[in-house]
Amino acid sequence: MNDPYQVLGISESATDDEVKRAYRELARKYHPDNYHDNPLADLAQEKMKEINAAYEEINKRRSGGGRTTGASYAGGWQQSYGSGGSSSVFQQVRAAIQMGDIARAEALLNNTGDHNAEWNFLKGAVCYRRGWMDEAMRYYQTACQMEPNNPEYQRALNLMRNGSPYRPGGEPFGTLCAGNPCLTLCCAYTLCNGGYCCFI
Amino acid sequence: MFGYVRPPQDLPEEELKRFGRAYCGLCHALGERYGTAARFILNYDFTFLAILLSEKEEGSIHHGRCAAHPVHGRERLESSPALALAADESVILAYWQARDGVEDHDRFHGLKYRGASAVLERAYRKAAKARPEFDVSTRCQLNRLAELERENCPSMDRAADTFAVLLQGAAQAVNEPVRRRVLEQIFYHLGRWVYLVDAADDLKKDAASGNYNPVALRYGLTDGVWTEEARQSFAATLDHSIHMMATAFELWDFGVWTPVLETTLYTGLFRVGKAVLDGTFRGGGNKRETQEKNT
Numbered sequence: 001m002n003d004p005y006q007v008l009g010i011s012e013s014a015t016d017d018e019v020k021r022a023y024r025e026l027a028r029k030y031h032p033d034n035y036h037d038n039p040l041a042d043l044a045q046e047k048m049k050e051i052n053a054a055y056e057e058i059n060k061r062r063s064g065g066g067r068t069t070g071a072s073y074a075g076g077w078q079q080s081y082g083s084g085g086s087s088s089v090f091q092q093v094r095a096a097i098q099m100g101d102i103a104r105a106e107a108l109l110n111n112t113g114d115h116n117a118e119w120n121f122l123k124g125a126v127c128y129r130r131g132w133m134d135e136a137m138r139y140y141q142t143a144c145q146m147e148p149n150n151p152e153y154q155r156a157l158n159l160m161r162n163g164s165p166y167r168p169g170g171e172p173f174g175t176l177c178a179g180n181p182c183l184t185l186c187c188a189y190t191l192c193n194g195g196y197c198c199f200i
Numbered sequence: 201m202f203g204y205v206r207p208p209q210d211l212p213e214e215e216l217k218r219f220g221r222a223y224c225g226l227c228h229a230l231g232e233r234y235g236t237a238a239r240f241i242l243n244y245d246f247t248f249l250a251i252l253l254s255e256k257e258e259g260s261i262h263h264g265r266c267a268a269h270p271v272h273g274r275e276r277l278e279s280s281p282a283l284a285l286a287a288d289e290s291v292i293l294a295y296w297q298a299r300d301g302v303e304d305h306d307r308f309h310g311l312k313y314r315g316a317s318a319v320l321e322r323a324y325r326k327a328a329k330a331r332p333e334f335d336v337s338t339r340c341q342l343n344r345l346a347e348l349e350r351e352n353c354p355s356m357d358r359a360a361d362t363f364a365v366l367l368q369g370a371a372q373a374v375n376e377p378v379r380r381r382v383l384e385q386i387f388y389h390l391g392r393w394v395y396l397v398d399a400a401d402d403l404k405k406d407a408a409s410g411n412y413n414p415v416a417l418r419y420g421l422t423d424g425v426w427t428e429e430a431r432q433s434f435a436a437t438l439d440h441s442i443h444m445m446a447t448a449f450e451l452w453d454f455g456v457w458t459p460v461l462e463t464t465l466y467t468g469l470f471r472v473g474k475a476v477l478d479g480t481f482r483g484g485g486n487k488r489e490t491q492e493k494n495t
Contacts, residue, residue: 127357130361131357132357132361133440163439167446167466168466175470175474176432176477
């Protein structure tokens with residue numbers, strides 16, 4: 001294992017508070033919500049594991065080897081494409097997305113006549129993976145309109161709407177709020193989530 | 201298409217100087233490999249390409265004079281495989297951009313581009329030989345784009361995908377698999393962002409000339425004027441691409457280049473996007489002038 005202090009980007013003389021702060025900042029950066037549907041999610045997950053292990057190791061060393069605090073972001077990475085009470089075609093689509101085989105997922109969807117809420121949701125997920133963000137947003141919106149109470153579809157749409165949960169220093173950002181003078185103005189019309197998002 | 205990616209001016213002096221060394225290093229690599237004429241394609245966008253492809257350390261720094269700085273000279277990065285790669289890819293991109301200009305314009309206005317591509321012709325043939333895969337994929341994507349333009353394709357994602365995939369190809373020559381995946385993702389969304397910002401910048405011009413503009417088609421804009429709803433939706437889609445670039449950027453250690461890249465991704469691109477949307481970015485033919493003034 002790499003030097004745990006190096007992993008968290010701090011020196012060995014850091015106070016407990018500094019350790020905690022460094023850990024939290026990194027955990028926010030590599031948080032699953034920040035990489036939801038991201039084609040590089042597997043790499044972020046690896047990072048997160050490394051950070052969790054480093055944090056636990058430092059805590060163990062500092063408490064004399066006995067106690068571990070249990071890092072708080074261990075879970076949350078199971079992106080649920082394997083689930084859903086869906087038809088067999090949609091299950092195959094979910095499996096293909098899970099495997100990263102976007103072309104197959106798309107071909108299966110294009111051969112399906114019934115464009116129901118789940119079809120729109122999965123089409124959105126395929127577009128998102130591919131980087132077609134405008135169309136991803138529109139398919140997610142359609143899925144949510146067709147089935148407003150579905151938590152899976154709603155979550156995908158909300159994560160897109162709320163924008164990036166991470167930025168160094170934690171200030172709000174976005175194209176419409178670039179440049180300081182308009183920062184306050186911007187947040188007047190945001191669908192804010194924890195104060196990080198700034199568009200819409 | 202080029203001229204939108206630039207380092208924020210409020211970057212610390214030391215980092216601006218580092219960026220300057222990469223800029224001069226790329227210029228030198230272009231001159232060394234393709235002759236003086238090829239140096240004129242140099243811009244900030246290609247410098248970013250070079251930085252993204254660079255190793256974690258700067259390597260050795262050379263102080264020397266050149267035509268642009270004959271008296272005091274400038275510091276620049278020594279030639280490296282990354283600069284050579286960036287120079288080759290820049291030539292291919294610039295050549296195809298110039299060719300695209302010839303096809304896009306009528307006889308008279310196309311002259312400027314025709315002149316540029318004649319100068320670049322020789323350089324291009326050499327670069328295409330050095331990087332055949334990148335050349336083929338670039339041509340393939342530009343053909344796709346031409347077809348979408350002919351069809352008047354209303355999907356801005358589909359249109360932007362062509363330039364995004366084209367730029368993504370710039371990572372093909374990177375061997376380390378994780379680094380390649382990270383760069384492919386950054387380049388894809390950088391290409392998407394550049395394409396969309398360029399289309400937004402050209403809204404009025406295209407409305408007047410009747411040229412294809414996927415942003416106008418997507419939002420049904422008339423006379424190149426934004427509606428508030430369209431403006432917000434478009435800003436959101438730009439932000440999504442920046443988010444994808446930033447999340448990819450965080451997964452690789454870019455060493456000494458981290459501050460320049462971080463500030464550009466988390467601040468610079470937003471500012472340019474906003475200026476374009478507000479109509480305060482000097483677009484069209486002035487892009488290059490603005491850039492030169494800032495150098």
